[in-house]
Amino acid sequence: xxxxxxxxxxxxxxxxxxxxxxxxxxxxxxxxxxxxxxxxxxxxxxxxxxxxxxxxxxxxxxxxxxxxxxxxxxxxxxxxxxxxxxxxxxxxxxxxxxxxxxxxxxxxxxxxxxxxxxxxxxxxxxxxxxxxxxxxxxxxxxxxxxxxxxxxxxxxxxxxxxxxxxxxxxxxxxxxxxxxxxxxxxxxxxxxxxxxxxxxxxxxxxxxxxxxxxxxxxxxxx
Amino acid sequence: xxxxxxxxxxxxxxxxxxxxxxxxxxxxxxxxxxxxxxxxxxxxxxxxxxxxxxxxxxxxxxxxxxxxxxxxxxxxxxxxxxxxxxxxxxxxxxxxxxxxxxxxxxxxxxxxxx
Numbered sequence: 001x002x003x004x005x006x007x008x009x010x011x012x013x014x015x016x017x018x019x020x021x022x023x024x025x026x027x028x029x030x031x032x033x034x035x036x037x038x039x040x041x042x043x044x045x046x047x048x049x050x051x052x053x054x055x056x057x058x059x060x061x062x063x064x065x066x067x068x069x070x071x072x073x074x075x076x077x078x079x080x081x082x083x084x085x086x087x088x089x090x091x092x093x094x095x096x097x098x099x100x101x102x103x104x105x106x107x108x109x110x111x112x113x114x115x116x117x118x119x120x121x122x123x124x125x126x127x128x129x130x131x132x133x134x135x136x137x138x139x140x141x142x143x144x145x146x147x148x149x150x151x152x153x154x155x156x157x158x159x160x161x162x163x164x165x166x167x168x169x170x171x172x173x174x175x176x177x178x179x180x181x182x183x184x185x186x187x188x189x190x191x192x193x194x195x196x197x198x199x200x201x202x203x204x205x206x207x208x209x210x211x212x213x214x215x216x217x218x219x220x221x222x
Numbered sequence: 223x224x225x226x227x228x229x230x231x232x233x234x235x236x237x238x239x240x241x242x243x244x245x246x247x248x249x250x251x252x253x254x255x256x257x258x259x260x261x262x263x264x265x266x267x268x269x270x271x272x273x274x275x276x277x278x279x280x281x282x283x284x285x286x287x288x289x290x291x292x293x294x295x296x297x298x299x300x301x302x303x304x305x306x307x308x309x310x311x312x313x314x315x316x317x318x319x320x321x322x323x324x325x326x327x328x329x330x331x332x333x334x335x336x
């Protein structure tokens with residue numbers, strides 16, 4: 001006897017994601033889920049963003065890593081609140097983990113919550129955390145074929161940050177055609193916003209900051 | 223990588239449905255879209271391993287991969303997207319709208335009939 005079920009398999013995660021979304025909406029906070037492979041510069045981007053915008057907006061961070069609190073310590077050096085979540089081997093953050101971390105952040109004092117997901121271009125794209133948008137980071141050293149090889153995250157993200165562009169202007173031997181990345185990403189996601197940046201030199205960061213501030217204003221209903 | 227988590231979630235869902243009906247599940251059909259695919263072999267292996275000594279032991283999993291569809295903005299036709307070749311097969315148009323991705327879904331359970 002066959003019985004129709006028609007239920008989402010990751011429903012338990014989605015229920016928590018919905019709780020997080022409701023909490024963030026109620027408090028009018030913007031929440032961004034940063035996803036990339038390890039070493040693309042997520043923490044460096046956050047560090048620079050927090051320092052450069054410290055007089056304009058208050059940022060809190062949820063740091064996801066398999067082990068250690070190295071990243072949360074780096075963020076705390078900026079005086080921004082950071083909660084470290086260790087996944088103990090799991091390859092992505094779950095909405096339940098984010099729910100608990102949100103309870104430990106001084107959310108009423110913040111304008112923006114960044115979730116820095118576990119470094120992984122695959123699994124985190126399948127797990128909604130309740131964020132307003134996903135931000136995918138790709139650094140030039142990783143190669144320009146990544147949107148084609150890992151389509152899911154590029155299709156689901158609102159913003160693509162192409163980091164370490166100072167490598168290109170410094171003439172480093174990296175095979176990276178920035179136009180190819182833009183074309184391939186837009187085939188999967190025609191509205192994706194693309195900001196080529198360097199978290200080291202600060203090049204291109206202003207456009208990213210403008211987008212952040214505009215998005216915060218939108219979430220606060222200004 | 224998270225096939226084991228999907229397997230765990232599936233085991234809980236199927237066991238709950240089985241308990242409700244007081245019946246033994248022998249097969250289940252799940253489906254997934256191209257933007258959240260699961261690997262058939264790894265998922266079946268993981269499910270088989272955790273289902274041992276449960277009501278789901280020896281249950282046969284069938285996994286349907288649903289294509290990603292696009293709608294061409296030039297000729298309006300709907301077509302299955304090939305990720306390595308993103309053009310409309312009818313008019314070679316490159317401007318298209320991605321249609322919603324199918325979520326990972328438990329579609330159907332087959333129970334043993336007494």
